[in-house]
Amino acid sequence: MTVEGTRDVGTEPTEVLEWWRNGERHLGTALGRLTDEEFDAPSLLPGWTRQQLLAHVARNADALVNLLTWARTGIETPMYASPEARAAGIAEAAALPAPHLRAEVLAATRRLADAVATMTGEAWSAPVRTAQGRTVPAAEVPWMRCREVWVHAVDLDAGVGFADIPEDVLAALVDDVFRMWDRRDQIPDLAVFAGDREWGTGALAVAGPLPEVTAWLTGRTAGEGLQADGPLPQLAAWL
Numbered sequence: 001m002t003v004e005g006t007r008d009v010g011t012e013p014t015e016v017l018e019w020w021r022n023g024e025r026h027l028g029t030a031l032g033r034l035t036d037e038e039f040d041a042p043s044l045l046p047g048w049t050r051q052q053l054l055a056h057v058a059r060n061a062d063a064l065v066n067l068l069t070w071a072r073t074g075i076e077t078p079m080y081a082s083p084e085a086r087a088a089g090i091a092e093a094a095a096l097p098a099p100h101l102r103a104e105v106l107a108a109t110r111r112l113a114d115a116v117a118t119m120t121g122e123a124w125s126a127p128v129r130t131a132q133g134r135t136v137p138a139a140e141v142p143w144m145r146c147r148e149v150w151v152h153a154v155d156l157d158a159g160v161g162f163a164d165i166p167e168d169v170l171a172a173l174v175d176d177v178f179r180m181w182d183r184r185d186q187i188p189d190l191a192v193f194a195g196d197r198e199w200g201t202g203a204l205a206v207a208g209p210l211p212e213v214t215a216w217l218t219g220r221t222a223g224e225g226l227q228a229d230g231p232l233p234q235l236a237a238w239l
Helices: 014-032 050-073 083-094 098-117 138-155 167-183 210-217
Strands: 127-129 135-137 190-194 197-199 204-207
Touching (some): 014 098, 014 138, 138 167, 167 197, 167 210
16 A cells, blocks of 8 residues: 555654543543533534544544554454444444443543554554545554544533643644645635644635634634634535
8 A cells, every 4th residue: 555645753653642642531531521411412513412422432442443453463454344334333332321331432442542552663654544545654543533532522512622732732633624625625715823833825814822723723613713804714624
């Protein structure tokens, strides 16, 4: 397989692994603030309940274990057998009673941590294929999980927000948004500013605090708290 260019993660993505570990703890904090009775309430992700979102988080961890297994063994192990299998896995987990789903989220996280612990330098460099069909080094996998746990912790609507995410992770999320848009030739005509950071070279200047910029670019807000020299555009989806 030809490995597509990705984040500069090196052989072992040491910095991203630390972001991921902190992100799992952050998600655990959000999860711990929810009572079992609150699981079936809507999340901040349109169309998803908290129960469904947590089911997705658990199944995503297991899907990424598959990729690390592929990298370590050389035996092709896709994230999901099919899109239908992915949807069925989420639906099955979402139907669990709240205490069982809570335990399943934590168990899936432990399975992923165990898989990470078995990785070697050579395995981190091995090519694997994402559910979107991109071929990437296994060193990309921790970032794939990192963005899931930090952003979905906010989506759970459990009292944590983008302001609680470290600035380097926020900046990496914005980098990821622009990288995804670039792959699909969907970069908007924007120049985005947050402190001394800048993304894009477009005609419309948009500025604001990094948490608010990240929330808007990831599709979580309509851009409240941002300043622009014109109307904010409708953005293409991130993921």
